[in-house]
Every structure is written in structure tokens, then in C-alpha cells.
Amino acid sequence: MSTRTGPSRRWFACIGMVATCWRSSLRIRPAMRPWRVVRPIWRSSSKVNACFQGAGDGIIAVLQARDGDLPPASGLVEDCRHARIRVITPGGLDATAAHEKVAAVVFPISEATDTLPAEVERLRSQDGGLTVISLAAGGVAKDLSPLSRRLGCSTHLQGPVSNGLLAETVRRECLLAEALESIRRTREEARREHEKLTHLVEIIKTANSVLEPSRVMEVVMDRARSSVPCDLWCLYLLDEREDKLVFERAGHATRLPGHRYAISLDHGIEGAVLRRHRPIILNDFRTHALFDADFDRFIGVESCSVMAVPLVCRGRVIGVVKLVNRQPGGAFSPADQSLVTLLMEPAAIALENAILFKKMEHLSITDDLTGLHNVRYLNGFLYRELKRCRRYNLPVSVVFLDMDGFKTVNDRFGHLAGSQTLTEVGQVLKRMVREIDMVTRYGGDEFVVILPQTGPRGAAVIAERIRRGIAEATFLGDMGLQVSLTASLGVASFPEQGSTRDELIHQADAAMYQVKESGKNGVLSAS
Structure with missing residues (x-):
């Protein structure tokens, strides 16, 4: 028994195939980033709203053209009535940005365009992650994407565009910006980790090769200063016979002291760090109870922000490292504290080994009774x-x-x-x-x-x-x-x-x- 397909079924199948081919012909695959010309695509209202939700926070500002030869915004964007789209008159972007967050700026472009609008430049200088989209009129035959690239735009569109395409483009640019920022942060973190490991390796090499305390101090503090830039760093060592912290060395001081400077263990931020066995950060140092005006007069600096870290070797605090006035910004952070603390762990061992070696060397060439050489x-x-x-x-x-x-x-x-x-x-x-x-x-x-x-x-x-x-x-x-x-x-x-x-x-x-x-x-x- 043969089965025949009715005319109506064949007719509807053909209509479906034609519709599929027509829709596919309108969809243009975007070229590889960073540059592409995106043409209109059909979207339902639900998909448009979904794209707007993924387009980051803030509005999409569509600038009206100053040049009369360019079509108005309504001629480039098919529907500007969406809640996320604002049509901005010339010169009005600054006022809009003062009250609302701007996620993207769309501005019309022609062959005569040679610079970005000044208000767009100002806004982008304030927000490095701003998406800037150039938009050409539909009748322009010449590809203006190279011009858009020279102007520093994020991408280029050929109008007229639907608000759905506009939302999709902004969403993609926001995702790209987030990805690039994530890459930048990852690279910066990797750079910091590499720098940290380099400093640790240098300190460990010093610990194994240098037995001169002053040289160890110099290497250690040079690494600390390059990792956490500051106006001044100081090193104190504990004198167990006198129960005092003795100033040993300073770097980047306006003047170096010519006499011995020692503080009691219950005095200043140095004494507090030694008693508590943990670092202290005071970014409002001059108003704090631990502020020591005598030290500022002694070393010739004005201490505003201070970070002090204990030198701990084999469970004992043998000294304190103090960094004064973080640069730039003037404030020390927990990340600074963690980095310096990490660097000081092998540094304390290297320093104590050098001091012990120096003591043994001194004892071997010194007469015990008179203190003279033997x-x-x-x-x-x-x-x-x-x-x-x-x-x-x-x-x-x-x-x-x-x-x-x-x-x-x-x-x-x-x-x-x-x-x-x-x-x-x-x-x-x-x-x-x-x-x-x-x-x-x-x-x-x-x-x-x-x-x-x-x-x-x-x-x-x-x-x-x-x-x-x-x-x-x-x-x-x-x-x-x-x-x-x-x-x-x-x-x-x-x-x-x-x-x-x-x-x-x-x-x-x-x-x-x-x-x-x-x-x-x-x-x-x-x-």
C-alpha cells in the first residue's frame, strides 16, 4: 500500500525551508576580534532584554550628530525607546554621566570624521573600561571600520541597527572588557609573584653566601624597599644585655645619625611589634599613641604612615624592620604587610647567622680577660x-x-x-x-x-x-x-x-x- 504526501504537507515543508534559508542569510557571523562590522539581526523582545541584562550596568548613550550630513540617532538605531538606551543631544553627555552610569557610548561616524567627540574623550579618560561604538549610516558604501579603529573605538556597526543588536554588541564588549581585565589582573599577579620569588631567591642566596651582617642588612632592605617603595626603611636589632632595640641601619634617610640610638622595649611602634610578635600598620601614625617624635628628629623625616615587621628567627624576635611613608599613595596595605613578612622570614635567619659568625670570629681573635686582640x-x-x-x-x-x-x-x-x-x-x-x-x-x-x-x-x-x-x-x-x-x-x-x-x-x-x-x-x- 503506497502512502502519498498531500499537497498541503509538501507546501508547508517548502515554506519552512525557505524561511530557514532566509533567516540564515540575514545572520552574518562576526569576524574575529578585535574588529568586525556587525549587521542587523532579528531578535524577539525576550532575547533583547536578556542581552541588555548581560550588557553590564549602566545606560547605552546614543549621541545625536552635530554634522547635519549625518542622520539623527533615530535613523541609526531602529528603536531608542528601551529603558537602557538614552539619546543624548550634542554636549549633553557630561551632564548625563554625572547622574547615571554609562556602560557604552554610540556615536555616528562618516568619512569626514577625524576625531572622537570631546565629551566621549573626557568620559573615556575617567572610565578606562568604557565601550565606545562607532555607527555608520546604512547608505554608506565605504567600510569605515579602519577609521573607527584609528579613532580608538571598541567596535564598529553599520546602521540602522536594532536595539537588540546594540545590546548584544555592548554585551559582547563588556564580556571582552571583563576578560581583558581578568587577564591584566592575572598577569599583574603573576608579575608580583615572580618578583616575590626573585627576592626570596636573592635573600636565600645571601643567607648561604654572605656572612657580613652589614651586607646582609643591605641586601635584605634593598629587596624590601624595591617590593614596597617608601621614603625610609630602618633596621633595629635586639640587645639582650640591655633589653633595648638598637638602631643599626637606615636607607633613603635625609641624614644619617652620627650617634647611637636605642629605645626601650616598652616604647614606640618598634617595642609594640617586638612585644606582640606580629606586624603593625599605622597609616595615621602622627595621631597615634605610638608616635615617636624623637625618632623623626633623630633621622630627619616626618613619619606619616608606618609599617613595622618583626624579624623572627627560630621562634625568637631578634629585631624589627620599620618602613616609613609608603610611596605612592602614602598608605601601607595588608598585601604590603604579607609581602614584607614573607621576605623577612629567610632574612632573619641570614642576619642571625651572619651575626653569630661575626661573634664567633670576634671571640676567636679576642682575649677573654682584657678584650684586646689575642x-x-x-x-x-x-x-x-x-x-x-x-x-x-x-x-x-x-x-x-x-x-x-x-x-x-x-x-x-x-x-x-x-x-x-x-x-x-x-x-x-x-x-x-x-x-x-x-x-x-x-x-x-x-x-x-x-x-x-x-x-x-x-x-x-x-x-x-x-x-x-x-x-x-x-x-x-x-x-x-x-x-x-x-x-x-x-x-x-x-x-x-x-x-x-x-x-x-x-x-x-x-x-x-x-x-x-x-x-x-x-x-x-x-x-
Whole structure:
């Protein structure tokens, strides 16, 4: 049994195919961003409203043309009655933008157009995300999209357009603007993270390679300053013996202080950070109770905004870093606090390692009793000095000193009094010599003084000054005693009496023993 399709069914099928082809011919696929010419498409009222809802907040301002050759807005936009569309008379955009948020501006364009309307330029300078759409009359045969591109428009439309197409275009531009802004934020965040990691790597490298505290401080604070620009940064270290924070270093100061500055642990923002073990930001610092006018006078700045971060190493706060007057803007943010805190974690370890190394180095070359340099330092110093003297043809002299009758002090007053006497002798020696001279305790009651750039005659003068200073001094006054002592001194000079370290010390020692044998309390130069 055959089935025949009736004429009416075939007729309606043909009508449906024709309608589909007609609608498809009107829909033009937009070209790849950023530039395309969008032509009218049919939309139902529900779809138009949906597009308007997705077109961001604010109105779509359609500017009337100033040029009489251009058609009015009603001739370019088929229906301007939608609640989101405003037809703006020439010069009225500024007043509209003052009362309503403008999401997009549509303005007519022709071949004679050479600039954006001034009011559009002003609005776009205030809102970088503003969508600007150029709109050409339907009768214009020439493609004006290159001109639109030169004017800096977001996109170009060929009129007349429906409000549905207008809403769809604005919606797409808003989505594109959001995507571009998201990309920009992501790139900026990635840049900040890369910068942060770079600074961390540099600080960690410093921690593993630099053992000089001042150099570690310089690297650490340079990284902090480049990450969080400010007028001034300061570093305080905790002095556990005095229970004070001691000012150690500053950067970008108008003047550097020439004297020691220390604050108690219950004073200022630095003390508060150390007690609380957490950072503090005060962007209204001058009106806060923690404001310290003495510091401003000391360092020569006017503190308006301050961020202080503790230096925490192995669970202990070893110091405080303070940043003053954030630039630009003048206010520190929680992000600044997080970044500086992160940078200071490895910095505190690097700094304490350098300080501990310096302390151990100092202990290894320092006499525990007198605080003078010991024989280990003497050997290295004299070796380097002789090397320098040979290169530049300079003299250097050695004074060997032995106390006369020191054993009597130990026998009469005890070894504690003897130890105190040696300490006081060391203080006398330091007062009697120049800044370039080096005083060491050689052992027992023997001392050696190195006199750089000093020949035999000058060395004899300094040695006599030392002998006279000791003879005129009174020792053990703090113990209620009045003890007087003398010393015997021998002098040897390079190159006259010796060319090596051992030769100079041996010759000076021999000269000192000749003084002992001839009556003590004298000075003799080696022959």
C-alpha cells in the first residue's frame, strides 16, 4: 500500500525551508576580534532584554550628530525607546554621566570624521573600561571600520541597527572588557609573584653566601624597599644585655645619625611589634599613641604612615624592620604587610647567622680577660702589614711589653685582683696609642703593640709614652686599692731589625729582656 504526501504537507515543508534559508542569510557571523562590522539581526523582545541584562550596568548613550550630513540617532538605531538606551543631544553627555552610569557610548561616524567627540574623550579618560561604538549610516558604501579603529573605538556597526543588536554588541564588549581585565589582573599577579620569588631567591642566596651582617642588612632592605617603595626603611636589632632595640641601619634617610640610638622595649611602634610578635600598620601614625617624635628628629623625616615587621628567627624576635611613608599613595596595605613578612622570614635567619659568625670570629681573635686582640689575630695582622710594607716600601714597628713586679700583685691581693690589673693595663695601652695601632695581649702579663707606618725613632717615642702612662697610673681603685706598677719595653722595626714576623717579635722580646736585666721600667730599641 503506497502512502502519498498531500499537497498541503509538501507546501508547508517548502515554506519552512525557505524561511530557514532566509533567516540564515540575514545572520552574518562576526569576524574575529578585535574588529568586525556587525549587521542587523532579528531578535524577539525576550532575547533583547536578556542581552541588555548581560550588557553590564549602566545606560547605552546614543549621541545625536552635530554634522547635519549625518542622520539623527533615530535613523541609526531602529528603536531608542528601551529603558537602557538614552539619546543624548550634542554636549549633553557630561551632564548625563554625572547622574547615571554609562556602560557604552554610540556615536555616528562618516568619512569626514577625524576625531572622537570631546565629551566621549573626557568620559573615556575617567572610565578606562568604557565601550565606545562607532555607527555608520546604512547608505554608506565605504567600510569605515579602519577609521573607527584609528579613532580608538571598541567596535564598529553599520546602521540602522536594532536595539537588540546594540545590546548584544555592548554585551559582547563588556564580556571582552571583563576578560581583558581578568587577564591584566592575572598577569599583574603573576608579575608580583615572580618578583616575590626573585627576592626570596636573592635573600636565600645571601643567607648561604654572605656572612657580613652589614651586607646582609643591605641586601635584605634593598629587596624590601624595591617590593614596597617608601621614603625610609630602618633596621633595629635586639640587645639582650640591655633589653633595648638598637638602631643599626637606615636607607633613603635625609641624614644619617652620627650617634647611637636605642629605645626601650616598652616604647614606640618598634617595642609594640617586638612585644606582640606580629606586624603593625599605622597609616595615621602622627595621631597615634605610638608616635615617636624623637625618632623623626633623630633621622630627619616626618613619619606619616608606618609599617613595622618583626624579624623572627627560630621562634625568637631578634629585631624589627620599620618602613616609613609608603610611596605612592602614602598608605601601607595588608598585601604590603604579607609581602614584607614573607621576605623577612629567610632574612632573619641570614642576619642571625651572619651575626653569630661575626661573634664567633670576634671571640676567636679576642682575649677573654682584657678584650684586646689575642696572639692569633696578632700573627695574621703582622703578616698582612709586613706584606703591605714590602709592596709600598713602608716601615712598621713592634713594641714588646712586660709588666714589672706583676707577680707581687697576685701574691698580695689574689688572682682576681691580678686579672683586674691586666684589664686596666690594657685600657691604659689603648689610651696611649694611635687609632691605627693595634694592641694585643701576648700571654700572661706580656703585651705586644704593632705600630704601622712607624720607623725606629717614632716607635721609641710611642714606647716611652706607654711606659710613662703605666708608671703614672694607679690600678685597682675600684677594689679600694692603690697599686702602682711599671713596665719594661723592647722595640724592633722593619726593615732595620727584622724582615719577618718571627724576627721582629724575637728582636723586640730580646730588647725587653735587656731592659729587665738593667733595672726595669725602661725602653730599649733592638740593635
